[in-house]
Amino acid sequence: MAEAHSAAALSFSLTHDGVSVSYDQELLRDFWHGYVRGIKRRMGRFNNHFRAGMFPANPLTLAVVVGLISIFSAIGIDVSFGVVPFLQNYVLYYVFGDGLIGRTISLLLASALIWFALVQMIRLSLKMLLCYKGWMYEQPGKPISSPTKLWLGILAVISKCGPALHSFQGALPHLPVPSLDETVKKHLRSMKPILSEKEFKELEVHSDRFRLGVGRRLQRYLTLKSFLSINYMTDWWEEFVYNRQRSPIMINSNYYGFDTLNDCPTTVQAARAANITWAALQFRRKVERQEISPFSIAPRTKVPFCTMQYERLFNSCRLPGEECDRFAQWDDAKHVAVFYNGVWFKVPVHNGKRLLDACELQAQFDEIIKSDPKPTEGEEHVAVLTAGERKPWALARKEFFSTGVNKTSLRAIERAAFCVILDDEEVFYDPEDHTKLDAWAHNLLHGKAYNRWFDKSFNIIISKNARFGINTEHSWGDAAVTAHFVEFVLLKDVVFEGYDETGNTKGEVKVKMTPERLKWHITEPLQKQIDTSLSVANALIADVEMALLPWNEFGKGLVKKLKCSPDAFMQMTLQLTYFRNQNKFSLTYEASMTRLFREGRTETVRSCTVESCDFVRSMLDPKTSRDERVRLLRIACEKHQDQYRDAMTGRGMDRHLFSLYIIKRYLEEESPFFDAIFPPTYLLSTSQTPLNQCDDEAEMKHLSPDKKLKLVSAGGGFGPVADAGYGVSYVISGENHITFHISSKRSAPNTSSAGFKADLIKSLREMQTLFVE
Template identity: 70%
Template sequence: MAEARSAAAISFAVTHDGVSVSYDQELLRDIWHTFQRSYKKRYARFLNDFKTGMFPANPITFSLVVVAIAIFSVFHQDVSFGIVPFIQHYILHYIVGDGILGQTISVLIASLLVWFLLVQTIRLTLKALLTYKGWMYENVGKPVSKPTKIWLGILHLIGSKKPMLHSFQGALPHLPLPSLDETVQKHLESMRSILSDKEYEELEFLSERFRKGVGRRLQRYLILKSWLSTNYVTDWWEEFVYMRQRSPIMINSNYYGLDSMREVPTTNQAARAANMVFAALQFRRLVERQEVSPFAISPRTKVPFCTYQYERLFNTCRVPGEEVDRLLTWADARHVACFHNGCWFKVIVHNGKRLLDACELQHQFEAILKGDWRPQRGEQHLGALTAGDRTPWAQTRRAYFRSGVNKTSLNDIERSAFVVILDDEEVGYDENDSEKLDHWADTMLHGKAYDRWFDKSFNFIFTKNGHVGSNTEHSWGDAAVMAHFMEWCLLQDLMVYGYDENGNTKGEPQVKIQPERLKWDIPEAAVSQIEKSYSVARSLVEDVEMAILVWTDYGKGLMKKLGVSPDAFCQMALQYTYYKNQHKFSLTYEASMTRLYREGRTETVRSCTVEAADFVKAMLDSNQTAEDRLALLRKASEKHQQLYRDAMCGKGIDRHLFALYVIKRYLEEESPFFDKIFPPTYLLSTSQTPLNQCEQDMPAHISTDDRMRLVTAGGGFGPVADRGYGVSYIVVGEEQVSWHISSKISADNTSSNEFREELKRSLIDMKRLFTDTQPKKDK
């Protein structure tokens, strides 16, 4: 459509009077605005990249260097390390002579070179500074050590210079490569609680052979890769864990998020969609201008994190391949793709001059909702291609979506800023009816298997009664970035933009643009493959059981009174619950981030430790006292915290073993050790959803009660193992923890509902550790 209109903007005709040229002024004006916007964005990106590359220096520091060199030059003193006289006498002398012009140019060039060298020295010093991780191991509640105080003070000073989103990227250290001996030993320790004595002895023997044999050769290759790459594991992780997987990404890879449980600002679906889409586009603008804070741990400590994942949040899509997928990000997108009632639309969000306001977006969404639309052949279930196996989708895409209207419409979906789903489901939270929240989770995780575009970086899903959620493709980024984005959008929607008394967006539309209906010409062979993918996706959907628990009896307040970290408490509760549910211990996965390092993603914390197993056994032993159990809980929590800190500091196990395994496959080496342990089967896969990443954006007038009213239920993911559980949790305030539990119905050993009920009993049991160990006056 756009190409055809561009061609029609200017036309030539040969007449008896000569060549006649006609043109469409309005269309040419639109093309000129598009050209201007494109180059403004390129210039702004170049300028921002230059600023971040020079941080913490700025143009003022350059001016100071120029002034200093110039003043000393007047007094015939050279502080430029010989650069000024060299340029003046050996280069400019033959061009402009020895006059004032040559001296001025020499001073400017020398100042630029000296300033550049000083900046790079400062940034290398900053990089060395950021390798310090002693602050991670400071004990909570005890005085902070002097080195950490000095370190935090320096970072606070640097942070006061208003860094941009990517200001610290070039200064972040590379992910350190652990020693082979350390990793093998830690791996052995992580398996002790789940293996019998005989199995452990066998693994001990294989580990020692690996450590002294082929492991050393693999480690040498990995050392070389760590020297030559920014991050020794991330590129392989994204390729082999995500892009080369041929199974469906729906449920198996994508994850979901929910909005506020108790606060629905409007039941007007179009208005809610408009406000949230407008908020998302404002966040995209912040990312483009690099105005998002690079400090992700805490605004007070000012510790920078890697921010490269933010660049792939928008205008990004996973494109299927027969053997390996690709992740593509486009420089700009002036529209979002929208799905409703089996039909796809293109919704304009930028008219070439400015972003459309929320009220102008609402007009387009209302037109979609009120229109009498009928799906074209194959269109209703088209999204199921992204929910089925990857190779058939790649083959179908190549055969039937590479030309004509199909290519144009597919480009409009894949190259959109993101996808908006105007759903026909109603969801909500009822503390007396858990099935409602379970249904909400089902809706966001997979929907109807065809009413999402699972390849897109994220889908914004708006239900019929005004709730919002998201479904996120995993290869581009992890949940912490998506949680930050969702939290920011919800804050703007609920506390800044708001709605009028009728539930509509505020303001009056200045322009009224109609959404564009996407056109399709899908042949019968493609329709047949769409239905096959839909059948595969439906079988996955029907096999997933979700159970959500919103626990309001207590939260992190009680956990802190017990003297344990909230995350460790939750992990011990899960170990206790899993053992009662399965009557055994199993390898446990807890996701930890490694974004303290450049291009860092995640590491695994193996939560099923010997200390955790001892605590669980004590809870089930009637001969143990509450004091003994509490002591074991604290010991297990301390061990867990140690493992979590190690994982964040690049001292984990799994990513190192994964990289060694990749090299082993490349070299076609034989390894009984890897044959035994790889790939690891995590029957309990867990993750904590981060919260309060927008403290600096929180309006001052919001009270604690308001925060609880706006609180989200977090998000979750599908089961990772066929006979295992997936559990995500979010610790909200002093009195609430939400749990998202998933499993497969086809597994005869798991049940999400039963796990939820067992988890309730576990949380009650663990509360007794507090009540039974306190004096009566403190109870």
């Protein structure tokens, strides 16, 4: 269609009067606006990267350096360390002579060189400053050490210089390679609670031989890699943990996020979809203009984190490969892909001059819904290819989607800013009936398998009754960035944009755009592959069990009275629950981030420790006093916090062992140590959803606590990581509210999400008794 319009926009014909040129002014004007927009975007990106690259300096400091060097030069004092005379007498003299022009250019060039050198010295100093991690180990409630006070003071001054999103990227330190001896020692201690005495002694022997033998060689290779790469772990992590996995990413990899559990601001599906889409595009604009804060809100200060993942959130897609998938991102996208009633649409969000307003987006969503489209044979299930095995999808993509309408439609989806799903189901939150919340979680995690494009960076899901949710592909980034995005979207949608009295978007439609239906050519071989993928996906869906628990009896407000970290307290509660449910201890995974380092992703905190086991046993022993239980709880929580701090500061063990294992595989080395421990099986996999990441937004600073509480979502969750294990995500969303998301496989004889939930309720109430004097 676009090619036909181009042909009609400009045409030539030969007449008796000469060559006749006809053209469509409106279409050519659109071409011109698109060209100008591209130029503006490139100039804007250059300006943003230039400013970020010289932070905390700015163009004013360049003017100051030029002025000072010029003034001193005018009175006969050279403060350029000889650079000005050298340039004037030995470089520019042969072009401009010894006149005013040569002297002026010499002053400008010398000033720029000196300013650049000063900026690099400042940036190097900033990098050294950010290497300090002592602030992480300061004990809450106790006086802060002098080095940390100084560090906080310097960082506070720098934060007032107006940093952009990527201002600290070049200054962030590289992830350090931990000590081999320390990693082996930590690993051995982490295995003690789950091994028999005989198994532990065998692992001690393997560990010592590895530490003194092949481990040294692997460590040298890893150290070399750390010198030659920005982050020694991230590229391997993304390749081997995500992109090389051939199993379906639906349930196994993708995760979901929830709307707020408060009353929905509207029941009009098209209106909610429009407002959410508009808010998402505002976030994309802030990322492009680097207006997102580079700081994470820490208890004591604002600390700069790696912001690389924000760039990958939009205009991106995971592309299937026969052996390894790859991540693809495009420079710009002026449309979103929309799925409704079995049909995909390409919906423009930009008219060439500006982003469309929410009301203009709603007009398109309304048009799609009112048209009541009917899918052609096979069309409805095309997206299920992204829910099945990766290799068959890669082969089908290569064979059936490389030409014709299939290629055009596929490109429209993969190159969209993101996907919007107008669901045909209603979802609910009923405090008296949690099964409805469980059904909502199932809907967000996998839907019907064919009504999500699981390869896209994220799918915005709008239910028939206008509830919002998100399904996110995992390879491009982690949940913290998605949580920030969802929090921002809810802030814009619920608090600032809002709806009129009829539940529709506000504003007047000034630009009318038309959604384009995407077409597909489904051949019999393609239909067979679609049916196969659907069968695989349905089996996965039938096997997963979700159980959600919104807990309102206490929250972090009460936990703090015990002088414990709320997160550590929840981990101890989960340890107690898991032991009650399985009658044993097991390796436990808690996700921590390493974004204090450049291109950092995640690290593992092994929550099952010798100390946590002692606490769990005390809770199950009726003879143990409350005071003794509280004492053991605090010891276990402090141990957990130390592990969390180590993980965040680059002293974790799991990613280190993972990288050594990859090198071992490359070198084809023999290692009884790795044969015994790799891959680790985490039968309890946990994660906490971060909150309050929009506190730096100017609008948030003027919101009342009640309005802020309305924005709090129910967090998100993920599918079970191990066949015989549990996946548990939780969000501590207020002084008196926690939401747990529990997943497991129905086929596993030893697990039940509903059973774990019942045990969790019992554990929470037992933990609550520790607060009572």
